[in-house]
Amino acid sequence: MSDPFKPRPAFAPWDRRELPGLFDVEESARRVGAYKWIEMRLFEALGGWIATVPELDVKMILGRHCYHHAWHAELFDKRLPELREMNTDRLCAPANDAMEAFVEALHEPDAPELTIEKLVGVFRVLMPRKIAAYTFHLNGTSRVTDAPTQRSLEFILQDEWNDWREGEMLLQSLIDTPEELERAIRRQHELEALVVRAGGITGPGTIGTTTEVEGAGV
Amino acid sequence: MRKQLPPEMLARDSRFVRTSIMDQILDPRNRKISERTIGPAKLAPGRPASADRARNLMHGIFTGEIQALEGAGRTMFDFDETEAPFALKLDMARQCWDEARHVEISIKLGEWMGTEIGEFTEATFLYEAACAPDPVLRLCGVNRALEGLAIDVFNTMKEFGDVSGDPVLEFCEDWMLADEVTHVKMGSDWLRRLTADDPERLERALDFQRTVDKLFSLGGFRGETDENPVHLARKLREMAGFSTTEIDEIAELSELARAEGKAAVEAAGSA
Ligand SMILES: [Fe+2]
């Protein structure tokens, strides 16, 4: 029988977690606040659009996804006080003016004929950006000190992958003609231009690049 | 996207046919139907056309679920956080997911019962209650009044599934009932929280609920006798946060609505 009192290393050989991480408490809180803000704007938009899309399958899928993003917002909201931000509304804000402009443009389509425009904004522009930002945070933060954020991000990313895939398949099933393809590309181009100006959902440096973006209003 | 989307702008595919609830209630043919002596109105397998009536009711549930989904979604979008707090929006998002599942269940159950989308008309009364300008009114009109009605309807359908030997119907209605009790409770809890310091707002909301409750007792559609196709589910309503006084009041309103509905049909028939 092995001796239970024999000293063992504090970390198992396969545990490669390291200190420090890329973000201090303040930066982690700033990013989490921006994530909560974007998740809120997304679930509100999906909720609002349900009544405006005639396609029954899209209607039901938006209803389901809407809850997923609300849950993400709730997880981020709960994390903020743990990052010394007791007023969770203060950091629940867009990264910059350009990000706010992007969300305004994302929300714009209203008419029942514009399902492609609504879905492109969510599934071909915003969700890939969220997946990128969350993955960067997950990979860059200290897996020791920021483990609670990391755990939430892992659950959230699982939802994001599944929902993105479902949304992309919806779009592929809706885009049939050259005109519809043109609409999808045009919409993606318009919104991408805005999100590039914002520098990503937490502003310049969202995925580690630190170049300041001109005109982002930071 | 605009705030406050009116009912006529609800987006539907070409299978759906819209009608007004008042046209349905005041249809002059109702008089002839009410003159026929075909036994009690309660949904029972032995009653003529009970299968058709159950299918019709199922289609009504299906369109109601779509509107409940749409209404909860709009409450998240139409209000900012000063009007609808973050936690309320989270509850509405959860309700969206639940209602989306109810739409799925209703479609599959409708197919099982032998009906198809668009076979019956759609009245937008549920969504209309979800257009109130105050979120508290929406919670009272939709979550407490109409989802309270949904509890009564689902319970009636569940019992019908049981007595008519349809385990699929019974199974589905039971699951939907569980969710609806949660939604009604959500309405009761938020009503208390949002009006804790505002008795006038509370009274306005309860007034709106009474109006909706009376309107949707639909000329005797819901009540506590064999003359009412849908029965008041007292026990489940208690679980959802209704007091006995409130349930008694709904029973009285239903009786009143039955008498008024009868008079309206007679007046329409003699006009
Ligand atoms: Fe429902």
Ligand SMILES: [Fe+2]
């Ligand atoms: Fe419900």
